[in-house]
Amino acid sequence: MKQTNFHTHTSRCHHAFGNDEEFVRTAIQNDFEVLGFSDHACWKYDSDFVAHMHMKLDEFDDYKDSVLYLKDRYKKQIEIRFGLEAEYFPKYMDWLLDFCIENEIDYLIFGNHYYSTDEDHIYLGGAKGKYIKGYFDTCVEGMKTGMYAYLAHPELILRSTGGVITPEIEEGFHRICKTSQDYNVPLEFNVLGMQHNLRI
Incomplete structure (x- = not known):
């Protein structure tokens, strides 16, 4: 196959x-x-x-x-x-965008690891408080740009909760799925993320 x-x-x-x-x-x-x-x-x-x-x-x-x-x-x-x-x-x-055009990049995948810029050191895999909502907000905003082929490891946020899906996180996942459908941006099934969440 x-x-x-x-x-x-x-x-x-x-x-x-x-x-x-x-x-x-x-x-x-x-x-x-x-x-x-x-x-x-x-x-x-x-x-x-x-x-x-x-x-x-x-x-x-x-x-x-x-x-x-x-x-x-x-x-x-x-x-x-x-x-x-x-x-x-x-x-x-x-x-x-200019860099990708200049270098004829075939595709971009969206890995939402840091909030705003990694210069601020806010890692979203360990997000807590307001940054949980911030994770989902930036996922949605990035997907809407049309620049990315798909959203990588959308389950990254679960590293902050030990794999527990709180009501806030469940609502966020619904937002991601709706944006994926509306903007035709696929969601990745990430095996590494699955393995990580099975261990915790």
Whole structure:
């Protein structure tokens, strides 16, 4: 049975490991039809902030060269797509759109990890208080931009509650599902997130 995967990180995001070509060969061996590379997007910050879970700007050219090389080398065996996973950071969205157009990015996936910008260090996987609603608000706002192919790991918020779905979180999930339907933005079923929530 043919399979696809559009959520593939490389070592450049600083929390994954492995060789880019090994990913491709493994995908071919396991009968994948499409492999999408979508490492965590680099950002051009207004500050001197250095992200610990994103590709850095000076790593992007190597990422691009590697993915496009593999796309050509293995084109008879597998379809490779050149993507990024990015947050919804309102003040940087114009920059992100221009960057994606300039570099001919095939697709963006929406990973809603940080509120407003990671410069503020508000991680939504550990969101509490007003940031629980903030997680769902920014999911909806980002999905409505039309920039993203799908919303990755929508269950991320459950890391803040030990997997417990409170009434507030249930209402938020309903909002995400309604936005997904209205704006035709699919929701990812994330196996890592499922495994995490089964352990807690």
